[in-house]
Amino acid sequence: MIIEKIVGNLSTTTEQPPHLERVYMESDELVKRIQRVTTDHGKEIGIRLPENRELADGDILFQDDNNMIVVSVTKDDLLAIQPISIQQMGDIAHQLGNRHLPAQFEGEEMLVQYDYLVEKLLKELEIPYKRENRKVRKAFRHIGHSHD
Incomplete structure (x- = not known):
C-alpha cells in the first residue's frame, strides 16, 4: 500500500472504525516525505507525500469501513x-x-x-x-x- 495523501486527523474526526492500527514514529521522522513504515500489526506501508506536507501525531493514513491506520508519535x-x-x-x-x-x-x-x-x-x-x-x-x- 502506498499512501500519497493524509485522510484526516484523529483530533478532528468522530468516526472510529472497529479496527485501529498505529504507525509509531519518532518526531524527526515526521518531516520525511518518502519512507517505508510498518504498522503495529505488521503491515508494510509506503508513504510518498507531496512537497510541503509533513506528518503530525494523529494523522490518518488510511481509512475504510473496517480499518484505520494512524500515525502515533513516540515520546x-x-x-x-x-x-x-x-x-x-x-x-x-x-x-x-x-x-x-x-x-x-x-x-x-x-x-x-x-x-x-x-x-x-x-x-x-x-x-x-x-x-x-x-x-x-x-x-x-x-x-x-x-x-x-
Whole structure:
C-alpha cells in the first residue's frame, strides 16, 4: 500500500472504525516525505507525500469501513523551559537562537530536545525547566540560513 495523501486527523474526526492500527514514529521522522513504515500489526506501508506536507501525531493514513491506520508519535527526551520573566525568556531565546536549536511552544513552556549543554546553561541562568519524556505533535524543524 502506498499512501500519497493524509485522510484526516484523529483530533478532528468522530468516526472510529472497529479496527485501529498505529504507525509509531519518532518526531524527526515526521518531516520525511518518502519512507517505508510498518504498522503495529505488521503491515508494510509506503508513504510518498507531496512537497510541503509533513506528518503530525494523529494523522490518518488510511481509512475504510473496517480499518484505520494512524500515525502515533513516540515520546521525545525534552527540556520544558518555564521562564518566569520576560528577561529570562529573552535570555534563553537569544542563547538557543545562537545555537540554531529548534524550539516549540506549548502554553507557557518552550520545548527543546534534550541537550546537556542547554541544561547546563539553564542551570547557570537559573531559568526553571523540567526534563521529561513527552510526545510532541510536530517535528522539530531546523531552519536553514546563512551569515552572509
